[in-house]
Amino acid sequence: MSVLALKEIQDSLGAAKVRPKGHVPVRNWTDSSGKEPVEPLALVLPTTVEEISTILAICHRHAQPVVTQGGLTGLAGGAHPSGGEIAISLERMSGIEEIDPSSATLTALAGTPLQVIQDAAASASFICPIDLGARGSCTIGGNVATNAGGNQVLRYGMTRKSVLGLEVVLADGTVVRNLNKMIKNNAGYDWTQLFIGSEGTLGIITRVTLALQPMLHDIRGALIAVDSTTDAISLLRSLQRALPAGLLVFEAMWREFYEIATTTLGIEPPLECGHDLYLLVEAPSAAGLENALEDCLATLLESGSVRDGVVAKSEADRRRFWALRESVYEYHRHFPPGVGFDISLPLDLMNDAIAALRSQLPRAFPGAVWVAFGHLADSNIHLDVIPREMTPETYSEIERVVYDLTGSFKGSISAEHGIGQLKRRYLDRSRAAPELALMKTLKSTLDPSNMLNRGRVI
Numbered sequence: 001m002s003v004l005a006l007k008e009i010q011d012s013l014g015a016a017k018v019r020p021k022g023h024v025p026v027r028n029w030t031d032s033s034g035k036e037p038v039e040p041l042a043l044v045l046p047t048t049v050e051e052i053s054t055i056l057a058i059c060h061r062h063a064q065p066v067v068t069q070g071g072l073t074g075l076a077g078g079a080h081p082s083g084g085e086i087a088i089s090l091e092r093m094s095g096i097e098e099i100d101p102s103s104a105t106l107t108a109l110a111g112t113p114l115q116v117i118q119d120a121a122a123s124a125s126f127i128c129p130i131d132l133g134a135r136g137s138c139t140i141g142g143n144v145a146t147n148a149g150g151n152q153v154l155r156y157g158m159t160r161k162s163v164l165g166l167e168v169v170l171a172d173g174t175v176v177r178n179l180n181k182m183i184k185n186n187a188g189y190d191w192t193q194l195f196i197g198s199e200g201t202l203g204i205i206t207r208v209t210l211a212l213q214p215m216l217h218d219i220r221g222a223l224i225a226v227d228s229t230t231d232a233i234s235l236l237r238s239l240q241r242a243l244p245a246g247l248l249v250f251e252a253m254w255r256e257f258y259e260i261a262t263t264t265l266g267i268e269p270p271l272e273c274g275h276d277l278y279l280l281v282e283a284p285s286a287a288g289l290e291n292a293l294e295d296c297l298a299t300l301l302e303s304g305s306v307r308d309g310v311v312a313k314s315e316a317d318r319r320r321f322w323a324l325r326e327s328v329y330e331y332h333r334h335f336p337p338g339v340g341f342d343i344s345l346p347l348d349l350m351n352d353a354i355a356a357l358r359s360q361l362p363r364a365f366p367g368a369v370w371v372a373f374g375h376l377a378d379s380n381i382h383l384d385v386i387p388r389e390m391t392p393e394t395y396s397e398i399e400r401v402v403y404d405l406t407g408s409f410k411g412s413i414s415a416e417h418g419i420g421q422l423k424r425r426y427l428d429r430s431r432a433a434p435e436l437a438l439m440k441t442l443k444s445t446l447d448p449s450n451m452l453n454r455g456r457v458i
């Protein structure tokens with residue numbers, strides 16, 4: 001059956017757009033999840049939405065499973081292929097189609113790298129509200145499919161909040177298009193929302209219309225040390241009240257993270273080690289930030305809630321603070337692979353959850369290295385746990401301990417990276433049975449033969 005499907009695809013698209021097994025570039029054998037690479041049955045490289053429609057119509061007729069690949073930066077194994085799947089890569093479907101300054105919107109093909117979109121928005125004096133560490137490689141289609149979060153969620157929300165219109169190809173090849181540019185459009189169900197965060201399980205996104213935001217000037221940063229997560233949240237609310245133009249970034253690095261960054265990784269510490277939590281804060285308007293920070297520091301230093309702080313005096317300082325936060329991408333050079341987590345915890349319980357992690361992890365995994373950092377204001381913590389010795393059993397046990405703890409604090413097992421293949425068996429820690437049943441109904445309605453990203457999410 002798969003041979004027939006492949007032959008039909010080759011006949012329709014031409015051999016140049018199809019790489020059969022044995023000729024699939026190694027890059028397409030995996031994503032960034034760390035899963036063992038697997039060569040798919042074939043790689044298809046369409047250049048138009050019509051070609052994607054043709055491929056899916058053929059696969060639908062033959063019940064041939066497919067996996068959609070964007071920039072392959074996903075961390076949950078969603079784009080990681082299995083040996084029986086045809087991988088459909090969007091890498092040749094790249095380009096900005098329109099920037100509309102009146103509507104403040106940008107429309108692009110789904111395979112366009114995020115960085116290209118950010119640069120195009122900036123050249124028209126706008127900001128693309130989506131930003132994440134993988135910006136150079138990830139695609140806007142992948143960002144929408146995963147409802148990506150990132151560094152600016154506090155101000156602009158998750159990707160979902162910036163998507164105004166979509167074009168999607170359904171499992172049977174039907175093209176559904178609504179490249180809406182209007183803020184208000186309540187004409188019936190907003191079906192586009194279904195596909196945002198669906199991780200390629202409901203359809204292939206081919207075009208995206210984004211709402212852009214006004215360019216921000218003079219962004220200033222500060223690094224602040226506090227004594228507890230509770231104090232960090234008080235500081236967040238104080239700054240939000242005090243800053244005239246609001247906050248842009250409020251990133252947290254707990255002490256275990258800061259110590260590794262400034263010792264093992266050798267980054268010069270802007271503030272001395274030993275505090276419980278370090279916050280990277282950014283806001284537009286230097287004066288606003290400096291004044292508010294001074295006011296807050298005065299009050300909070302007096303009450304003992306803020307321990308220390310330094311405001312970036314230059315772009316170089318700002319980059320230095322970010323080097324600390326992004327140092328986690330250097331871990332692979334210094335540590336063996338660990339288990340990475342992307343959890344959400346309700347802010348009112350976060351202090352207790354961190355305390356529980358601090359007591360449970362060393363007890364359960366003596367000698368393990370672990371760090372916590374992330375987008376605190378969005379209730380999102382990233383956690384890396386590196387045990388002394390990694391075995392499949394240790395890996396599962398670390399997952400169990402962290403996800404059980406997350407569930408017990410009413411948190412989410414995926415704040416932003418998605419479920420993919422890696423977290424599928426833990427989905428019930430964060431979703432109730434009726435929710436899972438509704439998800440299954442949606443999946444079987446839109447993809448009755450379960451051919452799109454089979455074995456991911458649900």
Ligand SMILES: Cc1cc2nc3c(=O)[nH]c(=O)nc-3n(C[C@H](O)[C@H](O)[C@H](O)COP(=O)(O)OP(=O)(O)OC[C@H]3O[C@@H](n4cnc5c(N)ncnc54)[C@H](O)[C@@H]3O)c2cc1C
Nearest residue numbers: 070071072073074078133139141142143145149150200205
């Ligand atoms: C260094 C680094 C930093 C990161 N930082 C963040 C962060 O701050 N916040 C965050 O949320 N994520 C982050 N990520 C994870 C990742 O970058 C995001 O999930 C990103 O949105 C994935 O985009 P992609 O194009 O690489 O998708 P892929 O990895 O190719 O695919 C991801 C999923 O989306 C599906 N998919 C891809 N394209 C389409 C499409 N056109 N239509 C339908 N389905 C599709 C795939 O099948 C898969 O299930 C980071 C990853 C790295 C490596």
